[in-house]
Amino acid sequence: MEEANVQEAKLYTLQLPSKEESITQLELLIENLSDAYNVGEDTFANMMTCLNEALINAIKHGNKMDPAKKVIINAEVNGKRIIWTVTDEGQGFDYVHLADPTAPENLESLTGRGVFIMKHLADQCIFNTSGNEVELHFKI
16 A cells, blocks of 8 residues: 655644734745745735735734734645634724725725635635634645
8 A cells, every 4th residue: 555645734823913014024934934834926926915905904904003912923834835824803803894905985095905816816715703813725
């Protein structure tokens, strides 16, 4: 019987205070993982965009800019994909009934595009039931 070639998943974690400066630490992790796992330029750009959106949403909307509250970021690298989770300590939100940012009445709005962008740039975008955690999948 042949032994299956199963690659063990590697997990990376950040616990960040709810401050905009935390983005620097996240970007550094994305860059390091992209270098270590030879992530292509397009996927790197999509991860950077999605994770910046997810972190900003967690800081501003989830944790209400409270620096005492943390945002937990996990990256699980397994074979040919990276699964990121971004979790805040907020109440969550109704991600099902968001306004369509492409609707004519919303085109001029300065907010409301983050979830739309994440859903289009990640290979998968999954929210937990309460809406305070998003899981973003990227093929690498």
